[in-house]
Amino acid sequence: MDTKRYIAKHVIDLPRSGIRDFFEIVSKMKDVISLGIGEPDFDTPWHIREAAIYALEKGKTHYTSNLGLIELRRAISRYVEKNFSISYRPEDEILVTVGVSEALDIAFRALVNPGDKVMFHQPCYVSYHPSVTLTHGVAVPVPTFAKDNFALTAEALAAAWQPGAKILMLNLPCNPTGGTCNRAQLEAIAKFAVEKDLLVISDEIYSELTFEGEHVSIASLPGMQERTIFLHGFSKAFAMTGWRIGYACGPAPLIEAMMKVHQYSMMCASILSQEAAIEALLRGEEGMKTMREQYHRRRDLIVRRFNEIGLKCHLPRGSFYAFPSVEKSGMNEKDFALGLLQAERVAMVPGTAFGANGAGFCRACFATGYDQLIEASDRIDRYMQSLTSKR
Amino acid sequence: MSPIIKLLLEGGSLTTAQMGQVLNLSEAEVNRQLDQLKKDRVLLGWRPVLNLADEDAGVVRAVIEVRITPERGGGFNRLADRISRFEEVESCFLMSGGYDLLVFVGGSSLQKVAAFVSEKLSTIEGVLSTATHFLLRSYKEQGFLLDVKAEENNRLKVAP
Numbered sequence: 001m002d003t004k005r006y007i008a009k010h011v012i013d014l015p016r017s018g019i020r021d022f023f024e025i026v027s028k029m030k031d032v033i034s035l036g037i038g039e040p041d042f043d044t045p046w047h048i049r050e051a052a053i054y055a056l057e058k059g060k061t062h063y064t065s066n067l068g069l070i071e072l073r074r075a076i077s078r079y080v081e082k083n084f085s086i087s088y089r090p091e092d093e094i095l096v097t098v099g100v101s102e103a104l105d106i107a108f109r110a111l112v113n114p115g116d117k118v119m120f121h122q123p124c125y126v127s128y129h130p131s132v133t134l135t136h137g138v139a140v141p142v143p144t145f146a147k148d149n150f151a152l153t154a155e156a157l158a159a160a161w162q163p164g165a166k167i168l169m170l171n172l173p174c175n176p177t178g179g180t181c182n183r184a185q186l187e188a189i190a191k192f193a194v195e196k197d198l199l200v201i202s203d204e205i206y207s208e209l210t211f212e213g214e215h216v217s218i219a220s221l222p223g224m225q226e227r228t229i230f231l232h233g234f235s236k237a238f239a240m241t242g243w244r245i246g247y248a249c250g251p252a253p254l255i256e257a258m259m260k261v262h263q264y265s266m267m268c269a270s271i272l273s274q275e276a277a278i279e280a281l282l283r284g285e286e287g288m289k290t291m292r293e294q295y296h297r298r299r300d301l302i303v304r305r306f307n308e309i310g311l312k313c314h315l316p317r318g319s320f321y322a323f324p325s326v327e328k329s330g331m332n333e334k335d336f337a338l339g340l341l342q343a344e345r346v347a348m349v350p351g352t353a354f355g356a357n358g359a360g361f362c363r364a365c366f367a368t369g370y371d372q373l374i375e376a377s378d379r380i381d382r383y384m385q386s387l388t389s390k391r
Numbered sequence: 392m393s394p395i396i397k398l399l400l401e402g403g404s405l406t407t408a409q410m411g412q413v414l415n416l417s418e419a420e421v422n423r424q425l426d427q428l429k430k431d432r433v434l435l436g437w438r439p440v441l442n443l444a445d446e447d448a449g450v451v452r453a454v455i456e457v458r459i460t461p462e463r464g465g466g467f468n469r470l471a472d473r474i475s476r477f478e479e480v481e482s483c484f485l486m487s488g489g490y491d492l493l494v495f496v497g498g499s500s501l502q503k504v505a506a507f508v509s510e511k512l513s514t515i516e517g518v519l520s521t522a523t524h525f526l527l528r529s530y531k532e533q534g535f536l537l538d539v540k541a542e543e544n545n546r547l548k549v550a551p
Contacts, residue, residue: 023549036549126551175551294401301413347549370403374412 014130018353022337026347033376034347035364038175040239040320042367044276045287048238051279052272060271066263067255068096068247069274075281076247080232084207084217086225088249095255095262096277098269100205100233100246103258104131106265107201107229107248110257112137117162119198120169121152122355123176123323128169129355140165143357146325149314150179154188161196168198170218173206176354176363177323178316183216190221199254200228205246206319208237208288211296213317219249226251229258236320237288238280245273295320298366298373305377306364309384320367323351325360329387333362343386344379395424396433402534440533452481452497452526453504455512456490458519467491470517479507490522501525 004012019036026032043049067073073090081087088094097103104127112118114136120128122141132139142160144150152170170189173180181189193200200218207215219228233246248258268274299316306313306324313324326336333350340346351358366373394414398405407425411418428434443450459470467485471492475483482495494512498504505523513521529537 017551019549019551023547026548032548034548037546038550039546041546293397297398297413300415304415305412349549353551370405370409370413374409 010133010136014133017126019126019349022347022349022353025338026341029341029345032341032345032347033368033372033379035366035368035373035376036347036349037367038321038365039241040236040291040367041369042239042291044239044243045280045284047287048240048276048279048284052276055272055275060275062271064096064268064271064274066259066268067092067094068269069271069278072096072274072278072281073247075278076249079281080230080249084204084215084230085220086217086230086249088230089252092252093249093255095248095259096269096274097246097248097262098266099235099244100203100231101127102244102262102266102269103231103233103246103248104128104201104203105134106258106261107231107254108132108135108137109261110254111167111199115164116167117165118167118169119157119160119165121156121171121174123150123174123351123358123361124169124355125171125175125203126354128171137167138164141355141357144174144177144179145357146312146314146323146361148179149317150174150177150323151181151185152179152189153185154192157189157192161192165196165198168193168200169203170200171203171205173210173215173316173318174321175206175319176321176349176351176358178314178319178321179323180210180215180316180318182213186216186218187221190218190224193218193227194223198227200224201231202228203231205231205233206236207232209292209295209320210318211292211299211316215318229254234277234280237291238284239291240273240276240280243270243273243276245269245277295367298368298370301370302364302366302373302377305373305381309377309381311380311384320365322364322366323361324364326362327360329384331387333358333360337362339387340380340383344383346376346379346383393424393428393433395421395428399434440535442532442535442537443529449499450497451499451501451504452495453508454524454526455494455496455508456522456524457492457494457512458521459491460517460519461491462517470515473515474512477507477511479504479511 073094076094077088077090108131112135117138117140118132119140119142121144129139142156144152202218219225219230229248229250231248234240303313303315303322310328311324313322326333329336337348337350348362348364351361407421408418411421461467479496481497484493486493508521508523
């Protein structure tokens with residue numbers, strides 16, 4: 001009996017995740033220094049965990065409003081106003097979701113008609129392209145380049161644009177490249193979005209982890225709030241990846257549309273995660289800044305080492321990813337990553353796991369201890385030297 | 392706060408060579424800065440943080456609330472300094488509230504600590520009263536939890 005015949009065609013056609021394949025290999029090896037874990041190495045600060053424990057003690061185990069606890073939505077509204085200069089009404093412009101992943105999924109399900117074109121900059125987070133495919137949209141990747149430090153430029157957007165383009169997906173700062181856009185670059189993108197009447201979905205999950213300059217949200221620019229869905233969460237800034245809690249903010253009709261999907265598929269995000277999220281927003285700023293300072297130092301260390309080793313790497317202004325070029329090794333990114341893993345037991349994810357534009361690059365996550373970063377870079381150095389001596 | 396101090400406070404137990412790598416300084420420069428911090432009395436010294444919960448460790452600790460008479464021209468300083476110099480005194484703090492000095496004391500037995508309080512501490516001219524509290528059990532020492540079993544790192548090795 002061939003049970004696979006029951007699987008929907010568009011799911012069969014979904015390519016296997018490049019990360020998953022790499023993970024299968026790494027998980028079978030011992031004593032690997034992994035620079036491939038896209039989450040903070042910190043545990044969630046205790047006071048946030050304790051808030052969830054307290055909520056359990058108080059018997060908070062029931063469904064919440066589909067939109068999320070009103071106290072959390074109020075806290076989100078204040079937080080976004082203060083840190084992003086955008087005003088959203090807690091009552092009908094904010095939706096609490098099961099991670100930004102769910103927010104993205106329901107946004108696409110609420111907005112994408114079959115055949116609608118969705119633009120997104122690439123290399124990008126692994127779920128964007130599949131999310132478009134799953135909703136029967138058409139993915140329109142827009143390349144970003146090392147020469148621009150992987151910022152998205154209006155020129156690249158214009159070159160990639162196609163008639164029928166409906167949505168522009170942004171992730172700034174970007175996983176995997178660490179690229180982000182300054183105000184002027186965002187203004188150019190906003191101008192383009194308005195010209196072409198694009199709806200912007202902006203995933204700003206790494207925004208707090210901006211090390212130099214200001215983080216600007218495109219939704220805060222004139223004329224953009226009415227055509228932007230702002231996505232954010234707690235996973236990276238507050239080390240709450242496993243809690244699965246995030247939020248979407250946007251014009252009430254769009255939030256309502258997303259809520260229609262959410263109410264049937266999820267009902268509501270976990271009440272414990274929501275309670276913990278309130279604590280994070282009210283009292284988590286100090287802890288977040290401490291973590292950010294450490295990421296900053298780690299970034300400086302690993303990027304300097306990559307460049308010393310010969311793996312040209314731009315200094316990412318945000319996120320906790322470095323995206324070095326492996327060109328000097330003479331190998332492609334997959335062979336390099338596998339060779340490094342086998343020879344020196346260091347895991348970096350090949351850039352093509354994040355889209356075709358990732359060719360020639362690997363992603364290194366520096367959310368790990370200094371001693372690990374120092375040891376990993378020494379091992380990569382040895383590996384590079386072994387390659388050059390072979391030639 | 393100097394970058395070196397910030398790095399030390401992160402508690403990663405890095406070698407000076409590793410600190411140099413992180414801060415992009417030579418190891419010699421790290422050592423030079425550490426020496427300067429010691430000279431400036433910003434960095435006072437190093438002590439290991441130990442779990443002395445084992446009964447065989449032979450350490451009894453107490454916290455003593457001391458009320459003293461402040462002096463003209465010196466306040467509490469002269470007396471606090473004199474008390475602090477005792478070998479038994481681990482820490483000595485001037486506090487707000489119902490007493491003046493909070494003194495952390497260690498000794499090899501309850502009798503030894505009691506003797507220190509009654510014979511050495513209480514007898515100092517200017518000490519009005521003492522209230523001694525013996526430590527029964529420690530849960531956290533200088534930022535380290537005691538009762539934590541080393542958990543296996545169960546993070547995924549690769550994650551998007």
